Amino acid sequence: MTDPITPKQLAAELGVAPRTIRQWLRDQGWQSMPYARWELTQEQADQVRTRFRA
Numbered sequence: 001m002t003d004p005i006t007p008k009q010l011a012a013e014l015g016v017a018p019r020t021i022r023q024w025l026r027d028q029g030w031q032s033m034p035y036a037r038w039e040l041t042q043e044q045a046d047q048v049r050t051r052f053r054a
Contacts, residue, residue, distance in 0.1 A: 004039035007048075021048060024047045 011018040
């Protein structure tokens with residue numbers, strides 16, 4: 001099992017602002033609890049990478 005990944009980690013990897021990733025995640029309906037810590041599965045992280053990879 002892999003550890004969850006955060007939008008901040010993905011942002012550093014992809015060279016975009018963490019806020020941009022979090023907003024996209026909200027637009028996808030992935031936030032289950034407002035103000036809760038974001039922890040993404042590997043599958044979700046791969047979808048973010050696909051969306052923001054330059």
